[in-house]
Ligand SMILES: Cc1cc2nc3c(=O)[nH]c(=O)nc-3n(C[C@H](O)[C@H](O)[C@H](O)COP(=O)(O)O)c2cc1C
């Protein structure tokens with residue numbers, strides 16, 4: 093599974109965005125489900141969507157931006173084709189998680205949230221994946237991996253084309 | 255031949271899906287039926303394959319694809335014997351987790367055949383006040399961390415007059431070392447649905463939401479399917495089990511903010527706002543989701559309700575220690591030989607959990623500390639291992655049990671680094687509302703860095719800073735971060751001193 097794409101100058105996205113908005117308008121507290129759906133479709137929350145969502149929910153652009161920026165999940169810039177999340181939390185640290193994360197960042201020459209030059213992989217920190225009894229843990233797109241060591245990690249990175 | 259393989263995400267993370275493919279391949283010609291289940295909780299044995307022989311399930315684990323043929327032939331060296339006879343299983347009191355790992359999580363038929371819906375059927379014969387009383391009598395306290403009596407919370411919402419009330423399930427499970435919520439949602443989702451339905455009937459709420467963290471895509475997937483199945487079967491909807499009473503629910507996905515596990519922040523998030531913590535009062539029980547009376551309960555609190563109604567409140571209350579009644583779903587994690595989920599009556603000691611049940615460290619080195627209760631919980635040194643698992647008992651020793659996750663560290667752990675991480679985590683996840691939390695945590699990181707560089711005068715500063723955070727924070731993120739920090743500093747002073755000497 094790779095992340096979907098958004099072409100900023102294609103205005104025909106508006107119809108898709110409106111369809112997503114309409115599908116969620118009847119919910120109590122529709123904003124987060126809407127944002128998730130937009131991001132699932134486009135891989136980010138595009139400018140155009142922000143304008144349309146703010147209008148539909150009768151909130152200001154500033155308010156909407158406040159919400160989007162509050163949550164770690166939502167992006168306004170595209171990610172790489174794959175997103176690798178590495179757990180930084182305590183249980184993973186207890187079995188070498190920090191060294192594993194350092195290994196990845198060093199190998200790819202990235203900081204957290206960085207994307208490889210070829211656009212293949214974005215590396216994100218995550219604080220617990222609920223895999224604390226088989227740590228260190230990571231997630232590639234939606235797929236979970238446990239007891240990850242450097243060899244396994246290198247294989248995952250190779251698979252993702254990093 | 256029936257073969258059971260977990261679809262729990264820990265099992266998947268260790269290769270369960272590949273094992274299933276290998277089993278299907280190895281079966282060629284043979285008539286095998288593969289049933290995906292939740293996990294039994296023995297994560298160190300995952301993927302744990304179970305083969306049914308004469309009605310008894312025999313375990314093989316941890317399995318790899320290469321073991322598939324031998325497992326089917328019954329010649330595998332991984333044979334563990336009947337799963338129910340394993341020490342880990344026999345020693346537990348599995349009430350909340352009775353079905354987890356046993357049944358197909360999405361088979362309502364399996365669920366009913368194993369006691370499911372009995373609690374709800376009984377609840378439907380009671381008045382709403384009797385239902386609330388049942389929960390009060392059980393002694394159930396919130397498993398999300400604070401340990402607040404669930405019955406009292408329900409009574410408040412029950413008594414509140416409003417046309418619309420809500421049940422909100424807190425499935426944000428952000429604490430490191432915890433995965434009980436995830437396991438029950440992936441392994442026995444109907445038990446949570448049943449518990450929420452009973453809660454709705456008891457307090458007069460017809461609508462429920464599960465706020466489920468986005469880091470759990472598998473759990474989200476299973477829960478959404480389970481809700482659809484329950485609705486289709488008339489367990490949810492306008493006419494719950496033909497009672498003429500309504501309850502329905504929806505799964506909502508979080509967006510990667512730890513603080514949204516705090517109940518008022520969660521409610522803001524559910525409403526589509528920034529997940530900023532609200533001042534209390536008003537209590538969510540009176541002014542919760544959209545300003546209406548709302549029960550906010552943890553997954554395990556709600557998933558324990560069905561067994562309380564099935565077996566009776568007193569049955570549940572008879573387990574436990576002091577004011578901690580019933581069972582605790584321990585999550586044993588980190589550097590531990592046998593990690594996993596272990597459900598038992600409150601009262602076992604920390605030593606028993608770590609060294610006996612957990613088997614000590616995975617690295618076979620001495621245990622240095624155990625962090626109990628997530629990132630806001632204290633590091634317990636070995637000298638406190640005689641502490642029994644109970645809310646008051648832990649409090650008396652300067653700790654907290656929180657969501658009952660335990661993270662084990664061996665003697666190589668650097669407690670200064672762990673203290674620094676606690677401050678860093680607080681800085682990353684702070685909702686920003688109060689200065690001691692937002693700014694204090696950043697100062698905390700800097701102060702610990704100064705200690706690491708040999709500045710002894712920074713130690714009292716760190717202590718003062720922790721006091722300020724404790725006193726001046728609105729919620730436990732800023733207010734409890736001092737627990738891991740100060741426990742590390744107090745119990746492991748050498749880790750704060752060696753750095754100093756090394757720098758000199
Ligand atoms: C920073 C913070 C994070 C929390 N995270 C969670 C969580 O992930 N899950 C949870 O059930 N409770 C969490 N809580 C506790 C909730 O605020 C609340 O007490 C709980 O959901 C009530 O349910 P219970 O009574 O069934 O435990 C958190 C509290 C704080 C301060």
Ligand code: SF4
Pocket residue numbers: 513531683684685686687688689691692727728729730731732733
């Ligand atoms: S303590 Fe921190 S997380 Fe809690 S309300 Fe204050 S700023 Fe927000």
Ligand code: FES
Pocket residue numbers: 179180181182183184185219220221222223224227228229429430431432
């Ligand atoms: S701490 Fe890494 S998966 Fe829980």
